[in-house]
Each structure stands twice: as C-alpha cells, then as structure tokens.
Amino acid sequence: MAHEAEAPSDIPFGPEDAPWQKSFSSLRLVRGMPRVSPPTTDPRTAYLSVPEVPFAKVQLPPSGLDPRQYAEAEALFRRHIDTQTRDFAGYQVTSDLNYRERLGHYLDRHLNNVGDPYQSSSYTLNSKVLERAVLDYFASLWNAKWPHDENDPESYWGYLLTMGSSEGNLYGLWNARDYLSGKRLRKHSTGTRALSYERPLRGEGQSPHAYEPVAFFSADTHYSLTKAVRALDIDTFHYVGTTRYPAENPLGPGTPWPTEVPSTEDGAIDVDKLAVLVRFFAAKGYPVLVSLNYGSTFKGAYDDVEAVARTVRGICAEYGLDRRPVYRHRGNDGGGDGDHDERSGYWLHIDGALGAGYTPYLEMARDAGLVKEAPPVFDFRLEDVHSLTMSGHKWFGTPWACGVFMTRTGLQMTPPKSAEYIGAADTTFAGSRNGFSALLMWDHLARHSYDDQARLAVECHELAGYVHERLLDLQDELGRDLWVARSPLSLAVRFRRPHPDIVRRYSLACETARVDGTSRPYVHLYAMRHLTRQRVDDLLRDLRGPDAFAR
Known part of the structure; x- marks a missing residue:
C-alpha cells in the first residue's frame, strides 16, 4: 500500500x-x-x-x-478505574456492583438472546427464560397487562436491550414511524415479506399529509432522540415548519421555528407550548409523534406524561386523528370497506432511562408514608402511552449498558424479514442480544424485594436533598451565586462548574445553559445509591478551595 x-x-x-x-x-x-x-x-x-x-x-x-x-x-x-469508581458522582448510573462471586462462572459461557424473547429458538445458548421473568417483572411494575400473549393485543410485548435507552428510543421511534405511516401491523401480517413495506391508501377526505408523521421532543431531551430521528428519517416539527411554513411559527409568527419544544426552567416540557405546536400540525393532518422524558438527562426533570397525553389526545380528536382507518385496498365498489385497520394518529413514547426504574419504588414509599411526594404517573396506566424504555445500568446497576423496551402486543409492526436461520422471529432491533444482561437484571431483582427497592429510593431521594441543602449553605458561605438548583423530586443537583481537576476527580457531567440571555457553565451531581454523604462532604471540601471556582 x-x-x-x-x-x-x-x-x-x-x-x-x-x-x-x-x-x-x-x-x-x-x-x-x-x-x-x-x-x-x-x-x-x-x-x-x-x-x-x-x-x-x-x-x-x-x-x-x-x-x-x-x-x-x-x-x-x-x-485508575477503582479510583474513579470511588469518587464517581456526576452521572445517573449505579457503580456499587457485586456480581462476580455469584455470576463469574458465566463469563466463560456464551449467552446470546438472538430473536424474539418469547421464542426460545434453535440457538440454545441463551438466557431467554430469565429474560421473560425480567420482562414480566417490569410489565407488572409499569402496570401493563401481563403475561405476554401474542393473541391479546392489550397484553405487553418487550425485550431486553443490548444498548441502553438509546436503543429503546431508536426502536420505539421506528415503531412509531411505521405505525403512523400506515405500515402493516404484525397481527395483520400474512408472512409475506413485501407486506412490511406496503404503502397505505389515503382515504376519502384524508389530508395529503395523513402518513407523514412529525416528531416533537423538548429542549431537555437526550441527544439520542436527535440521532434517532435522523437515522430513521423522521421529520421533526422544526424541519417541516422551517421548510414548508417558514413564516407561520405559531409560538411567534414571523420568528424562527424553535429546534425543540421549549422546556420550563426545571427542565420539563412546556405542555402549553407543546399544545400550540401540536395543534398547528394536527390541523393540517400530520400524525403526531411525541417523545417525553421521565428523568431528563441533565436536570433529572419529569415530564407530566398524563397532562401531555390528555392534551395531545384532545387536540388529535378535534382533527380526526384519534381514531382513523388505514386502508390497504378499496372495497369492490371502490369505497372504504376494503382491507383496513383502525388506529390512532398519534404516538407517545416515554424515555424513562432513569426515572422508569426509580420512581415506581418512590411511589410505593409515598403510599407507605415514607416520603410525601412522588413524580407524576408515566406508565401503562395511561392508555395513550404507546412505548416505554428504561436503562438497566442506571438505577439497578450493571457493569455494562443494557435496558428494557416495552409496548403493547397490538402495536407491533411487521418485521422486515423472517429469520428461519435462528428458529425464531427477530422482532427486536439488535439481532444478536447480550444474554448476560438478562442474567444480571434477574439476579438483582431476585435479591431485592419491593421493600428493599423502596428503601433505596428513599435513601437516594434524601441524599439529593442533603446535597442540595449543603450546596446552598456553601453558596451562602462563599457569598457567591453558585446557581444551585434541583428540579422537583430529581436525583440531580446542578451548580456552577468548578475547576477542571474537581470535575475530573468526581466525574461531574458538564452542560452549558442560557439563563436570561447569558451562558452558564453548569455541572451536576447525581444521588445514586453508591454515593455516600462522606463522598459528598469530600466534594464540598474541595469546592471550598480558593481556586475551586474561576472568576
């Protein structure tokens, strides 16, 4: 060469x-x-x-x-790793892990959960039996109908992710795109490969945009959503608004379209502004795809899923997008009685990377009188929640990224191709999936009762409160605004970015935000279960140093 x-x-x-x-x-x-x-x-x-x-x-x-x-x-x-693990404080993952003694044996075994988790397949080196137990656990925790039944469209369907919630977001938006675009549902598939690529017929009176979904997500949404809509070629409201309706921004006619739905100061999606944007596109007949955060990445904010669901459903009902027929071919008379199914013209996906694993136990603690509050409902108790994802390495704690994706059986789309080679349909995104993740999550859940999890949730909730109070005390002590803030019930506490050596020692996550027209360099600390008050006090000691904060 x-x-x-x-x-x-x-x-x-x-x-x-x-x-x-x-x-x-x-x-x-x-x-x-x-x-x-x-x-x-x-x-x-x-x-x-x-x-x-x-x-x-x-x-x-x-x-x-x-x-x-x-x-x-x-x-x-x-x-290096042991030192950083000891001081790790800035990200929403649990680093207090203890799997080696019980599960070290399996590191010399191959575990691959390729294909659908409910079909054991001819690839027998798998942990699908454990995966199904874990999925049933989360279906119960998230108030879905379980166990999974392929003949019951209201029962849950899900799988364990090889990546974290980024994969769950990608798969959820892929399903949402095909569902809203009128592609054939799995329950209506006859097994012919071409059916998954069929284009629906536009019904009489339907908008020319009837199968062109538009995505909405907030300014505090994880960057994986931006990657997902780009990879899946899903149009965002910003793109459609800018290219087709440049002077019609309903939030301020004549002003540029925002790139994301505005958030409140605490980091939750602004429901009123979302309503204005959704109404604009629903009135023109575009299907609506909304992705919500349940524990946003930096501020740890919880979107009010119930309020958004109620708002989006109401607006879509006004414009006939709540229930609509999707036609495959016309009836014999050319009318609308041909092959069709009825489905909604909107989809709500929940990115619950941290919150979906933590808050159900905080809700149990609230009901037991251990804490006063819990975040708003986010799960399948809300009939308008279509899909939900969570990261296993965040609240529960695993040595590598993994997670859970869940939807309803009746919302599954037709897979692009059959998978005879593995002896099971591959209804997942990843193909070969890490079978160790099922083993690790099963192990953790088997050893921690609801009572254990609720106690841990309370401890982390109280630790976040302790961090917030001590940082406010430090702010008063230094006589300087450190921009200390904690969103309601969040495990994240954010403050002014300190010296890079402190950022590195404690692995503090950094983000620059504009507040009142001024850029502010922030960091945040996450009160995860491995973090101790002693380690928080060590950080506070370092933050008292003369060079801790640049002028």
Whole structure:
C-alpha cells in the first residue's frame, strides 16, 4: 500500500518503546512482513491522554504483551478505574456492583438472546427464560397487562436491550414511524415479506399529509432522540415548519421555528407550548409523534406524561386523528370497506432511562408514608402511552449498558424479514442480544424485594436533598451565586462548574445553559445509591478551595 512506504520506521510503540516494525513474532520469517499497515504517526500524541494510564503501557504491539507487561498494564488500568469508581458522582448510573462471586462462572459461557424473547429458538445458548421473568417483572411494575400473549393485543410485548435507552428510543421511534405511516401491523401480517413495506391508501377526505408523521421532543431531551430521528428519517416539527411554513411559527409568527419544544426552567416540557405546536400540525393532518422524558438527562426533570397525553389526545380528536382507518385496498365498489385497520394518529413514547426504574419504588414509599411526594404517573396506566424504555445500568446497576423496551402486543409492526436461520422471529432491533444482561437484571431483582427497592429510593431521594441543602449553605458561605438548583423530586443537583481537576476527580457531567440571555457553565451531581454523604462532604471540601471556582 502507498502509505506503508511513507510511514516512519522508528515510531516507538508498546511498553518497551520498540519501533513498531521490529515487534513482530516469528510469523515475519515465513513470507516477509504480514499484510498489515503500520502507524503513520505516533498514536500516543494523536489521542487524548489519561494521565493515570500511560498509553504506551496498554498499546498492543504485533508480538502481544508478555506476562510482566500484561500485569503492569492491567494494574494501571485497574487502579485508575477503582479510583474513579470511588469518587464517581456526576452521572445517573449505579457503580456499587457485586456480581462476580455469584455470576463469574458465566463469563466463560456464551449467552446470546438472538430473536424474539418469547421464542426460545434453535440457538440454545441463551438466557431467554430469565429474560421473560425480567420482562414480566417490569410489565407488572409499569402496570401493563401481563403475561405476554401474542393473541391479546392489550397484553405487553418487550425485550431486553443490548444498548441502553438509546436503543429503546431508536426502536420505539421506528415503531412509531411505521405505525403512523400506515405500515402493516404484525397481527395483520400474512408472512409475506413485501407486506412490511406496503404503502397505505389515503382515504376519502384524508389530508395529503395523513402518513407523514412529525416528531416533537423538548429542549431537555437526550441527544439520542436527535440521532434517532435522523437515522430513521423522521421529520421533526422544526424541519417541516422551517421548510414548508417558514413564516407561520405559531409560538411567534414571523420568528424562527424553535429546534425543540421549549422546556420550563426545571427542565420539563412546556405542555402549553407543546399544545400550540401540536395543534398547528394536527390541523393540517400530520400524525403526531411525541417523545417525553421521565428523568431528563441533565436536570433529572419529569415530564407530566398524563397532562401531555390528555392534551395531545384532545387536540388529535378535534382533527380526526384519534381514531382513523388505514386502508390497504378499496372495497369492490371502490369505497372504504376494503382491507383496513383502525388506529390512532398519534404516538407517545416515554424515555424513562432513569426515572422508569426509580420512581415506581418512590411511589410505593409515598403510599407507605415514607416520603410525601412522588413524580407524576408515566406508565401503562395511561392508555395513550404507546412505548416505554428504561436503562438497566442506571438505577439497578450493571457493569455494562443494557435496558428494557416495552409496548403493547397490538402495536407491533411487521418485521422486515423472517429469520428461519435462528428458529425464531427477530422482532427486536439488535439481532444478536447480550444474554448476560438478562442474567444480571434477574439476579438483582431476585435479591431485592419491593421493600428493599423502596428503601433505596428513599435513601437516594434524601441524599439529593442533603446535597442540595449543603450546596446552598456553601453558596451562602462563599457569598457567591453558585446557581444551585434541583428540579422537583430529581436525583440531580446542578451548580456552577468548578475547576477542571474537581470535575475530573468526581466525574461531574458538564452542560452549558442560557439563563436570561447569558451562558452558564453548569455541572451536576447525581444521588445514586453508591454515593455516600462522606463522598459528598469530600466534594464540598474541595469546592471550598480558593481556586475551586474561576472568576
């Protein structure tokens, strides 16, 4: 290859700083150099460095690492991760984990839950039996009809995600797009592959936009929603408004369309402004796709799902989008009695990455008199909730990202292709799915009762209150506005961004927000169950330092 001749021959590589080209094993003696490409520049200078782990020590030369080099590299990485785990405070994940003693055996086993979780398939190295138990647990927790029954459209259907809620958002919006676009439902499929791509017929009097869904989500929505609508080619209200109705922004005619639905100061979606935007597009016949946050990423805010559902349903009913026929072909007389089904012209998806795992237990604690309040209802008690996702690594705690997606059986879309090879329909997004996630979540739920979970929820709720109060005290002590804030019932407390060394030590998440026309650099702390008051006090001690906050 051309770049090989141009590559420097003396780039130091690996723990011994040997030139990369001289670190091959005896394979080079068989037929010259292996067919691989050398580095063109020194990778150590090309990447952001982690001071605690010198990159040279973990680089992988063609000869591999000998036992001494491996032990040194692994010890450096272990020390770094253990230190960061001890002080980890800025993200909504639980790092207090204890699976090794019970489940270490399975790290030498292959577990792949490929395909539908309710079909065991010919791929027998799976944990689907545990996955179904976990899914039933969450169906009960989220007040869905369970167990799953493929013949009951009101029963739940779901699966465990290989990614976190980003995958759940992607899959939920994919289903929403196809549902609102009039694609064939799974329950109406005859097994012919082409059916999943059928275009519906526009009924008499239906808008020319009847199968062009428009997405709405708030300014505090996780960035995965932006990726999802782009990947799925779903039009947002901003895009449609800007390209088709540039001077008709209903929030302020003549002003630019906002990129997202405005949020309140606490980070929840502004229901009144959402109503104005939804009405504009519903009046023109566009189907409505709304994604809501239940524990927004930075502020930890809970959208009022019940109020949004009531508002969207009412507006859609005004314009005939609450129930509408979706036709496949006309009747014999050319009229509207042909092949069709009836469905709503709106879809509500709930991104409950943290909140859907935490708040059901806080609600139990409230009902038991342990706390005064709990966030608003978000789950399948609301008939207008179409899909819901949650991350398993956030509240419950797993060593890797995973999660749960759930909808109703009657809302499933036709899979794009049958999967005879695995002996089960692949109704999921990922294909091969991590079977260890089902094992870990099953293990956690088996060892923690509702009482245990409610107690943990109360402890974290009270810890968030403690953090908020101590930061307000610090603000008074320093005589300086630290912008301390906590959204109602949130586990997140946000404040002015401190020195980068403090941000790094405690892994504090950063975000810049505009307040009263001024940019404010914030960080936040999440009161997850691994965080202790002692660690909070350590942070407060560091925040009292003379250089903690830049002027």
